[in-house]
Amino acid sequence: MIRIENLTKYYGKFKAVDGLTLEIPEGSVFGFVGPNGAGKTTTMKIMTGLLSASGGKITIDGVDIIEHPEFIGDKVGYMPDFFGTYDNLRADEYLEFYAGMYKIPQNEVPQLVDDLLELVDLSEKKYAYVDSLSRGMKQRLCLARSLVHDPALLILDEPASGLDPRARFEMKEILKQLKTMGKTVIISSHILPELAEMCTHVGIIDHGVVKSSGSISEIMQNMQKERVFSVKTLGNAGFDTINMLLSELPYAENISVNTDEIVFSYRGDEDSLARLVKDIHDKGVPLLGFSEKQGNLEDVFMELTGDDENDENKK
Amino acid sequence: MTKIKNKILSYANNPIVKREIKQTFRKAKIFWILAVYLFALAGISFMVLTSLSGTYDGYNPMLPSVMYFVILGMQMLLLTVITPISTSTAISGEKERQTFDLLIITKTSMYDIIMGKLLSSLMITVIMIILSMPVYAVVFYYGGVSVIQFLLNQVYLLCYTSMVGSLGIVFSTVMRKSTAASTATIALIFAMTIGVWIAIGMLGVMTFALTQSEVPLKIVCTLFMFNPIISFISMVDSQMGTNASWEILDEIGYTFENDVIYFWHINMLLYCVITHFLVKFAAKRIAPMRKK
Incomplete structure (x- = not known):
């Protein structure tokens, strides 16, 4: 030691x-x-x-x-x-x-x-x-x-x-x-x-x-206060529908529509997530992928060392 | 006795000595240095031989002694120039090569690291001494120089070279650049040899101008104590049977009962003591935990 x-x-x-x-x-x-x-x-x-x-x-x-x-x-x-x-x-x-x-x-x-x-x-x-x-x-x-x-x-x-x-x-x-x-x-x-x-x-x-x-797992867990998910569809179809469903979902926040995926953070339970997936499917959206984004060390590093850099820039 | 034997063995097994010798003799540079050294020594000896032989019809009895001291003086001069150039890169060279940190974090003590550097430069001196044997052989052919005297003079050269070498190492620990360390070492040696004479001359002129009297002899003699030229004169005395250096010692109160000990003997011991303290100083300078 x-x-x-x-x-x-x-x-x-x-x-x-x-x-x-x-x-x-x-x-x-x-x-x-x-x-x-x-x-x-x-x-x-x-x-x-x-x-x-x-x-x-x-x-x-x-x-x-x-x-x-x-x-x-x-x-x-x-x-x-x-x-x-x-x-x-x-x-x-x-x-x-x-x-x-x-x-x-x-x-x-x-x-x-x-x-x-x-x-x-x-x-x-x-x-x-x-x-x-x-x-x-x-x-x-x-x-x-x-x-x-x-x-x-x-x-x-x-x-x-x-x-x-x-x-x-x-x-x-x-x-x-x-x-x-x-x-x-x-x-x-x-x-x-x-x-x-x-x-x-x-x-x-x-x-x-x-x-x-x-x-590494301890650090990731400490930094990740909420889970982040990514939703992908065939040909990027149905993004508006998914956006609407997410805005109605409790504890879904930071919804971001990117070029080929929708990313959102979530602090709720697994049952609501399962219902969301079912709703997306029921609305006829061609779902290609629904996965949890794993945090990485770079994100942790940038977050932990970023504030001080911003303070330096402000000075 | 065992302690001394172990000490000698530890010096012989010093990894820095082994490494430096391997590296030195794998480069062409050392052979050029040795060649120039030998050429200079032999060339001067030949010139002395021909000029002295030419002035006499038969055998010139002064020939062997004069040749001997010319060769010895030339050897001392060449070692004075060559030794600091090699030792002044001892530590600054390691820093420039970025190998210094890796040396000082090992289990080898700082003293042993410095001694390793000094011993490897002394190895070159020993090789130069051996290489000059054929040149001295001409002197022995004519006779008039004892082998014991010759060996003692070479031991003196080793002590002198170790002092000059350790000065180079100290400057190498103090200065960042090898060139600066070489220059500083040669400048100090110049000050110790020629510079002292110039200083005494200037002191004499100023003292006489101000007080109408000479510089006190004790001051002169104390300054001369460390002067290699006086030391050399003393070596000539011991061979030729003259006593120029004795008279100087007598003036400052050192009277010897017999003619066994000469000034250069004292100088030899002085050089060993100075070397010891310079090595200790250099070792303290490079000790890592002193960095603040």
Whole structure:
């Protein structure tokens, strides 16, 4: 379990992280989401020991790593969003170097390197020079590097950034494997649909404050106060009839007639909904589809971070 | 004894040293640097050899000593220029390549990271010393220079180079750009060598103009304590049997009972102490949790 309590960080007078409090369950894949400048990278860098905190506490496995930064090296693996590699070094030598930096015993290193390269699907590139690898391969190699010391917690800052769709897919597959290995993974990303697919939990941060956090289903449920439905008809016929029926239906609101569907929100019971469907059919409207729209992480993100942006624009 | 052995082993197994050596020797640049170094050393030696041989009908007894100190002086000058150029990119280069953060979050201590950088540059120095053996061999052919003296002088060069190297590393931690760090290091070395002489000259002129007297010798000698040129003169003394540097020490109150310890011996220890403190300072500078 990772617990962040009241974390604060000032850059001069600017408060980048403002009393951030979060709980990340062990073994989860935690998506850290927020607009640019929200405080995600700052929080991650404090967790890796690269930055000091102005206040607060971060506990990993019961150890406050702000008080005891000497434990970070053992517990945390980090992959930054921008990273460099070394010229004239092979992939295996690159991993051997970091194995040495993490004080892995010499006799264990060759097998470790082979295992890590296999995990990230780079076994064929073992003897290739790092600067000859594609961006996606370098990213995977960097992920392997962050696993060299078998950390319990992995922090990945924009792991899929700049990758083509195939490379992103390959990265996703590796992250799924890490999940099955029981690692706790914190991912920061702007690609929300992919985060929604990969993550078990999400934290949405803006202006250094957590706006919402928890499992994805919890967040969706909390945000969706009402259900949203979509009605489609053959050739878009009967929209007027449906509009009339909806205006008579109690608890049906926000009726919106779009190009190829009618969308409305509803807070009533299932029986009234069933009667509505029957009425539409009885009126001879050729019903093609009547379905509930599932909320998505992007909508939640836009709603939670949208007010502050509007306030900024008004200023 | 075990502690010392373990310390030496830890330096030998420093992953940064291994990586830097691999990377350095996979580039053509290092071979050009070594070639230029050797060419300069051999070229100057040849010029000295031919000019000194030409002035005598028979064997010139001054030849081996003069050649030896010309080669040694040239070696010291070349190392003074080459070493800071390589060490001043130690940390700023890592930051420019965006590999610095990944280094400092590992379990290797900041001190070991800095020592790794320093040791890898000293490895190059050792290679240069070995490469210059054939040039020195000409001197030994003529005789007049003891092997022990030669080895001690090379140890002095290593201590001197480690101080220069650690200065480069400190500037590398202070400055963002590698070029700025190189320039600052070379400027400081210049100040320590030539600059001190210029400063003493100017101080002498000003003191005489104001007080009609000389600059107190103690001030002069204290300034000279850190001066590599005086150190070099002292090395010449120990080989040639002269005592120019002894006279300076005597003036500031250091009187030696025997002729075993020379000024350059003290300087060697001083350089080791300075290196130790510079490395510790650099390690503190790069420690991540100090970032506010």
